[in-house]
Amino acid sequence: MLYFYSTRFFANVQPLFRGFYLADRCHLTERSTVMTVCGITAEYNPFHTGHLHHIAETRRSLGENAVIVCVMSGNFVQRGDFAVLDKYTRAEMAVRCGADLVVELPLAAALSSAEGFAKGAVQTLHALGCGTVSFGAETADTNLLLQAAELLNSLPMKGESGSPHLSYAARRQEELSKVNKQAAVLLDNPNNTLAVEYCRFLLPLEMRPLAVRRQGAAHDACAPHSGFASASLLRAHLRDGDFAFCAPFLPPAARAVWKKAADCGEAPVALPxxxxxxxxxxxxxxxxxxxxxxxxxxxxxxxxxxxxxxxxxxxxxxxxxxxxxxxxxxxxxxxxxGVEADAPVSPAYLRVLALGVRGRAALRQAALPVIVKPATEKRLPANLQAALCRDAFADDLFALALPDPERRIGGGHFRKTPFCLR
Amino acid sequence: MLYFYSTRFFANVQPLFRGFYLADRCHLTERSTVMTVCGITAEYNPFHTGHLHHIAETRRSLGENAVIVCVMSGNFVQRGDFAVLDKYTRAEMAVRCGADLVVELPLAAALSSAEGFAKGAVQTLHALGCGTVSFGAETADTNLLLQAAELLNSLPMKGESGSPHLSYAARRQEELSKVNKQAAVLLDNPNNTLAVEYCRFLLPLEMRPLAVRRQGAAHDACAPHSGFASASLLRAHLRDGDFAFCAPFLPPAARAVWKKAADCGEAPVALPxxxxxxxxxxxxxxxxxxxxxxxxxxxxxxxxxxxxxxxxxxxxxxxxxxxxxxxxxxxxxxxxxGVEADAPVSPAYLRVLALGVRGRAALRQAALPVIVKPATEKRLPANLQAALCRDAFADDLFALALPDPERRIGGGHFRKTPFCLR
Structure with a gap:
């Protein structure tokens, strides 16, 4: 089913309560029900115990009835790689492990810097009616994160300012340190950096951040730590065929989904x-x-x-x-x-990858066209067709990297349907 | 060095003596020397004992001083495949085994039907001053071949005429059999078919055919026969790494060239x-x-x-x-x-792949721009640059199929130079 709402539907719904995470989002009219909808930005590449912990902590903060809505990179991920497993299967892992809904992050956002990634993700979650966005960070001090975000939003950064040999992110940190050293130090850590980016885009939309302190292994850590392993370590072992190493760090439900995909020759996927x-x-x-x-x-x-x-x-x-x-x-x-330099990171439609009962209810509030059955894509407005076609191409290119040659046929995009947990 | 001559330079030079192969092409003015120039159309994929026999027979017919000029498919061959070995190395094989000059067939001609292939080849040889074109065929009856060619040239074949379930070639044969059964029967054999195509394009240019009866293995034969093996059989064994099988069917000089290429990771090449x-x-x-x-x-x-x-x-x-x-x-x-449907099969320049002393002399008579050093390409007229760029791309794509990953870098097109036998 497809719903069309104006994006204005959600404008001015949530007052800004910085640092508060309580459920108070209940002013929606008509089709809406009283529910707290919290967003999570993720890649789940693959879904591991750290992600399970994050969802559990989010639910603990917001109450058992909170609806957890995830926006997830599709088949291509932010580090510029093919995902280790296709997007529908990764989304299934998340829903089997506690998420209520997983929608796809626009391709241009998934293949953007932290800034574009965060912008696309936050706007997607906003279109899904999320009042809060929960993310993992090294600090749980949301006030400091928001302060850094506000400073960054007000920084008059030009493309060429700062030390020319540094990356854009490093030059921005350099600029920030001139006005607030403590905020600039935050950006030493990749998860905090992303957290600050989320906050930058949450602010104008009057959404609230919920920082969950990360447990165990650091980002890209090359060894497990207190029951957690980094996704990059797990990918390396999965791609090497060493599932035994990974099993303890995958929740049982995610483990079963992986096994099924691997058994039928759809995983692991490596960049060809x-x-x-x-x-x-x-x-x-x-x-x-x-x-x-x-x-x-x-x-x-x-x-x-x-x-x-x-x-x-x-x-x-x-x-x-x-x-x-x-x-x-x-x-x-x-x-x-074929993702052009100026391709927008903001969503124009919401592609559902997996959902549970509460996720289905949350979708009714969506402020953008929702794609559940891929066949309905053709009924979407003409100005969206180029982006939809590019999505199909991206999926068909991803299919060429599947381990089983027989599965490399095109058109998978139109055959796959979201996993539905009843 | 680069020579520019008008294509008219060679027009009306040779009177038409059908069925005669004697050297009588000696009326060239100015830079020309008295020499018989005979063309051969080939792919040499790889060069084998059958090809050696063909060159020897041609020289026997025309005299030891005849200049043998070959036009050869580049890195992509007429059956729609990557060549088993790059074009410069295949050309070197030919020159070490008796050819005097090897130039590249235009890419669009190499990837054409027998008709386009023959047209591009004959026109290239014409631009090189060839009065005769020598080819292998099941019959040595050139009069019958020329007769079939003339009939085909006069056939009012439309794209859609004849039995709709048949290929264009089969429908044409069907049409031909209505007017001359004997000529139509010729076309049952792929080498005769190609021979007739050569004749079709030789006729208007007043060039003469020299049919050499093929020895041993038939085209695409799957077993060797009296010291000869088909190129397709040899390719299959070379790609399987079974050089020992092939050695007896490669002339010693060609064998040495193959070994050198294989040892440095440039052969065998298989379609990726x-x-x-x-x-x-x-x-x-x-x-x-x-x-x-x-x-x-x-x-x-x-x-x-x-x-x-x-x-x-x-x-x-x-x-x-x-x-x-x-x-x-x-x-x-x-x-x-990126070879468009309407890309011309006729040559606009002559790319030299390998040459000997007599080949160098023959080049002085060329009626089109000659490319010996690839760097000179940039000096060619602007209207040729698109085709030259496509040649470079084709070579860079071919390089990606080389066995040694380290050799898959681009720009090989501008580093390779023709093999020169002194």
Missing amino acids: EDTLLALLRTALYQGKLHTGSADGFDERLRKAVYTAHSFSDAVEKARTRRFPAARVRRALLRAVL | EDTLLALLRTALYQGKLHTGSADGFDERLRKAVYTAHSFSDAVEKARTRRFPAARVRRALLRAVL
């Missing part, structure tokens, strides 16, 4: 080096390898692709301190997927 | 299934999968690529009696390489 280099070289010759960046980034990318013998080699050749590997990887994937 | 499917799926979404054919061929191709799980699977899904596998393979490769 050779194929991507061929696609990049084609994009280079077609003049499609450009990001619109004026700082020499495009020229570096093109030279790297021309002289590289693999995708990773291209990344190594293009990266510098100023252009971090993740930015290079995302730019290359965007070129391959 | 996964990469090609990714490129095809991208072409499909970019709307670039079309041949301009009005008989439902395009729709079949698109559907096949959409539902295929590999390149071969796409070929199997698209092929019918009417659309033979080779036509499908060529159409798919053309889409990947």
Whole structure:
């Protein structure tokens, strides 16, 4: 079913109570029911015990009846990689482990910097009626996070300001430290950085942050810690075929979903080096390898692709301190997927990947077109068709990296349907 | 060095003596020397004892001083495949085994039907001053071949005439049999078919055919025969790493060239299934999968690529009696390489791949721009730059299929230079 609401539907619904996480979002009219809807931004690549802990803590803060709505990267993730498992299966893991609804983050947002990622995610959650956004961070001091966010929003950062050899994020941190050292120190940590970005976009929408202190392994940590392992460590072991290592760090329900996908040749998915280099070289010759960046980034990318013998080699050749590997990887994937430099990170529709009973109720409040059955895409307005077609292409390209060759056929996008927990 | 001559330079030089192969081409003015220049159309994929026999027989017919000039498919061959070895190395094999000059067949001609292939080849040889074209055929009766060619040239074949379930070639044969059964029977054999096509394009240029009766293994034969093996059998064994099987069927000089290429990780090259499917799926979404054919061929191709799980699977899904596998393979490769439906098969420049002393002399008579050093490409007229750029892209895509990953870098096109036998 498809609902069309004006985005204005939710405007001015929630007053701004910084630092408070209590359920007070109950002023919706008509179809709405009295419910606390809390959003989570995630990649669940794969869903692990840390994510389970995060959902449990969020529910503990907001009450058992809170509706947990997740916005999740699709088949391509923010570090510029293919997800280890397709988006519908990762969403199923989340719903089996306590989430009520998982919708897809727009592709352009998933392949953006922390800023674009957070903007797209927060706006998607806003369109789903979330009053609160819950995220993991090294600090649980939401006031400090909001303070840093407000300062960043007011920073007059120009593209070329600050030390020229540093990345944009580092230059921004440098600027921030001039006005508030404590806030700038926050940004030393990748999870805090993302948390501050969420806060930046929550503020104008009058949504509230709920910071849950992260447990165990640090982001990208290469060893497990007190029952938790980082997603990157788990991906490495899953891609090496070492499921035994990962099992203790996957909730039982997620473990079962993984096993089923692996058994039928749909997991693990790894970035297809050779194929991507061929696609990049084609994009280079077609003049499609450009990001619109004026700082020499495009020229570096093109030279790297021309002289590289693999995708990773291209990344190594293009990266510098100023252009971090993740930015290079995302730019290359965007070129391959045809995501233009100016593609909006804000959602124009909500693609449902998995849902439970409460998630279904939450969808009734959606302020954007909802896609549940992919076949209904064709009925969406003409101005959305280009983005929908790109989604289908992205999924068909992802399918080419599935372990079982027989599963590499196209059109999966129109065959898959959201997992539904009853 | 680069020479520019008008194509008119060679017009009306040779009177038409059908069925005669004697050297009488000695009326060139100015820079020309008295020499018999004979052309051979080939793929040399790889160069084997049958090819050696063909060159020897040609020289025996025309005299030891005849200059043997070959026009050879580049990295992509007429059956719609990646060559087993790059074009410069295959050309080196030929020159070490008796050819005097090897130039590249235009990419669009190499990826054409027998008709386009023959037209591009004959016109290239004409631009090189060849008075005779020598080819292998099941018959040595050139008068019959020329007769069939003349009849075909006068056939009022329309795209849609004849039995609709048959391929274009089969329908043409059907038409021909109505006027001359004996000539039509010739076309039962693939080498004769190609021979007749050569004759069709030799006629208006007043060049003469020299048919050399093929020895040993038939085209695509799956077992060797009296010291000869088919190129397709040799490719299969080379790609399987079974060099020992092939050695007796490769002339010693060609064998040494192969060994050197294989030792440094440049051979054998096989069509990269996964990469090609990714490129095809991208072409499909970019709307670039079309041949301009009005008989439902395009729709079949698109559907096949959409539902295929590999390149071969796409070929199997698209092929019918009417659309033979080779036509499908060529159409798919053309889409990947950006060779448009209306790309001319006629040469606009002559790219030298290998040459000996006599070949160098023959080049002085060339009626088109000659490319020896790839760097000189940039000095060629602007209207040729698109085709030159496509050549570079084709070579860079071919490089991605080299066995040694370190050799898959781009720009090889501008580093390779013709092999020069002194």
